Amino acid sequence: MHVFGPFLPDVPQAPMAVAVSGGADSLALAWLLRRWRQNVVAFVVDHGLRAEAATEAANVHRQLMAMGLEVHVLRLAPFQPGRMQERARSERFSALEAACVQRGCIDLLVAHHLHDQDETVWMRRTRAGALPSNDKDYAYVDGLRGIRAQHMRRFVRVLRPLLGVEPERLRATLRSAELPWVEDPSNQNRRFERVRWRQDLTDVMRHEARAEQKEAQRQSEACADEVAACLAQHVRWHAAGWCHFHVQDVTSASLRTRVMADLLRMVSGRVYRPARDAVERLLEQGVGSLNGVITKPAGRFGAGLILFREERDVQGAVPAYEGVCWDHRWLLPRIYSSDEGAPLEVGALGDQAAAYDARQLGLPLGALRTAPGLFSEGRLLRVPRFCGGDWDVIWASGTPIT
Numbered sequence: 246m247h248v249f250g251p252f253l254p255d256v257p258q259a260p261m262a263v264a265v266s267g268g269a270d271s272l273a274l275a276w277l278l279r280r281w282r283q284n285v286v287a288f289v290v291d292h293g294l295r296a297e298a299a300t301e302a303a304n305v306h307r308q309l310m311a312m313g314l315e316v317h318v319l320r321l322a323p324f325q326p327g328r329m330q331e332r333a334r335s336e337r338f339s340a341l342e343a344a345c346v347q348r349g350c351i352d353l354l355v356a357h358h359l360h361d362q363d364e365t366v367w368m369r370r371t372r373a374g375a376l377p378s379n380d381k382d383y384a385y386v387d388g389l390r391g392i393r394a395q396h397m398r399r400f401v402r403v404l405r406p407l408l409g410v411e412p413e414r415l416r417a418t419l420r421s422a423e424l425p426w427v428e429d430p431s432n433q434n435r436r437f438e439r440v441r442w443r444q445d446l447t448d449v450m451r452h453e454a455r456a457e458q459k460e461a462q463r464q465s466e467a468c469a470d471e472v473a474a475c476l477a478q479h480v481r482w483h484a485a486g487w488c489h490f491h492v493q494d495v496t497s498a499s500l501r502t503r504v505m506a507d508l509l510r511m512v513s514g515r516v517y518r519p520a521r522d523a524v525e526r527l528l529e530q531g532v533g534s535l536n537g538v539i540t541k542p543a544g545r546f547g548a549g550l551i552l553f554r555e556e557r558d559v560q561g562a563v564p565a566y567e568g569v570c571w572d573h574r575w576l577l578p579r580i581y582s583s584d585e586g587a588p589l590e591v592g593a594l595g596d597q598a599a600a601y602d603a604r605q606l607g608l609p610l611g612a613l614r615t616a617p618g619l620f621s622e623g624r625l626l627r628v629p630r631f632c633g634g635d636w637d638v639i640w641a642s643g644t645p646i647t
Contacts, residue, residue, distance in 0.1 A: 246281065249395055249404050253351070260284040260315065262350035262401075264341055267305035267427035270356035273415035274407060276422060278354060279312050287314045288344050290337050292321050301427050308424070319344055338398070345401045346568070357392050358407045358415065359455075364442040366391045366454040366461075386468060389461035399570070399641055468503065475504050485631045486574055486640060487553035487612040488512060489546055492528065501528060512552050513537040514573030514642040539611055545604075553612035562592030565619060575617045576641040587621045594618045594632075597625045601632055608632075 246252075253259040263278050265271040265287045279285050287309045291302040302318050309316045319340045321333075345353050369388040395404050407415070419426055435441050446454075479491040488508055495501045502525055506518040518524075519536040527533050531550065532541045537558035543551045560572040567580045571591045594601075598614045606613065608631075617638055619627040628634035 246406055249352075249406065255282050255284055257284050258349060260286045260348065260350055261352050261354065262286045262288060262341075262345050262348070263314075263354045264337075264356070265289050265305060265309060266429070267301055267308075268356075268429060268432075269416045269419055269426040270358055270407065270412060272305075272308070272424060272426050273418045274354060274356040275309060275314060276312060276418070276424060279314055285314050286348055286350060287316045288341055289316065289318045290321065290340060291318055292333050292337070305427065317344060317348070338403075342398050342401050351401055352404055353401045354404050354406065356407055356415075357405045358410050358412050360412050360443065360446075360451070362391045362408050362458065363446060363451045363454040364439055366458045367442055367446060367450065368438060370454070370457065386461050386464045389457055390465045391458045391461070471497075471500055472504055472507065475500055476507075480504070480508065483608075483612075483631075484640070485608050485612050485616055485629070486512065486642070487551060487609060489543055489549060489551050491547075491549040493548055508552055509536040509538050509540075511642055512554060513558075546609075551609055553609050554615040556593065556595070556611065556615050559593045559615050562590040562620060565589040565591040570641050571617055572615075574640065574642045576639040578637060578639055589626070590620045591617050592620055594625070594628065600625075601628070606632060 252261070261278065261282050261284065263271070263275045263285060265275050267289070275285070275287050289302050289305050289309070291298050299320075302320075306316050306318055321336050321340055341353060345351070366389055369391075372388075392405060392408060394406075394408050395402060397403075416426075431437065432440060432443075435444070475495060479494050481489045483489070488511075490505065490508060492501055492505070495504065502521060505528055506521065506524045509524065510516075510518045513536045515536060523535055527535050527540055534540075534555050537555050538552050539555045540550055540552050543549045554572070554574070563569060563571055565577055567577060569591065570576045572593075575591070577591060593615050594617070595614055597618060598610070598616070601613060603610045603613045608616075613632065616629060616632055618625050619636055627636035629636050629638050
């Protein structure tokens with residue numbers, strides 16, 4: 246765990262969180278974590294996909310309590326069928342992140358292990374072909390680097406300390422501690438791609454995957470260094486959620502594409518970058534809409550391109566309360582109330598932006614129209630400080646670029 250440090254003190258106000266399904270891997274992680282830290286919170290996610298899921302969650306709850314952990318069961322709302330594992334993963338992490346925020350956890354540990362990594366590399370390798378040795382295809386290299394040992398979500402850091410551990414070692418740990426675990430029958434269902442890879446990979450294929458993953462990791466880190474340097478030198482980020490990219494000064498076409506894709510993700514607040522070919526077409530045209538972002542020549546701001554949120558893609562107004570994140574970009578850090586006690590909403594300024602001088606504020610009009618405003622029954626009450634108001638909002642768009 247030292248490679249992920251430093252950590253906050255081991256105190257009740259800052260517990261470490263662990264996601265536990267009741268399977269061998271997550272149960273072993275919870276047991277190991279409890280031997281290292283006193284203040285640990287276990288979150289058990291009940292997807293509700295099987296009739297016995299609630300009973301299993303209750304049994305895991307009792308088992309974790311006996312280990313001395315604080316335990317919370319998170320029950321997910323039903324979700325639409327189709328792409329079940331992908332939907333379940335998305336809903337699970339959203340619920341875990343929200344629970345971590347509520348409990349005050351900034352680190353969330355999950356139990357992906359070495360075989361999970363092997364399977365991920367082969368799945369992505371099969372979709373994209375052999376690893377290029379010289380061509381820095383960023384999206385592909387990022388894919389073959391596999392599951393990341395740590396990454397930032399919006400409000401928590403996800404840690405995977407078991408990525409170098411064989412799953413049989415985790416089961417041996419549980420047998421030694423006389424801890425039973427639950428076997429999910431879906432882990433044997435060959436309808437799922439990952440299960441087929443898990444069952445079919447040979448030892449030779451697993452070693453091949455590890456060599457490729459190591460090389461992709463090296464290339465990805467080198468790419469990240471290039472992107473960070475380019476951002477520092479050629480991109481100006483503005484507090485109102487838009488940016489100015491001096492694209493003409495970046496001579497490498499592949500680096501231009503990667504930086505542009507990252508900026509589109511960041512400005513939009515989305516989790517994933519747009520497809521590489523779509524980004525290349527946008528750069529060639531120099532103007533257009535992609536990923537919920539408008540790109541156009543910088544004009545009065547100078548050479549290069551400016552990127553700001555696309556108004557027709559912006560989220561509608563939502564109730565304003567402490568901690569709400571509007572449009573996947575703006576977080577409200579405190580509770581507000583109207584003089585009349587009417588409900589408050591946060592939404593785009595839209596036509597209300599006409600009351601402000603975008604040029605004087607140093608903003609593109611599109612960025613001003615898509616900035617957040619605090620409304621009561623359709624009446625604008627507050628605007629952010631970057632619009633000349635006194636309203637504090639926090640930029641909270643997705644994960645960091647680097």
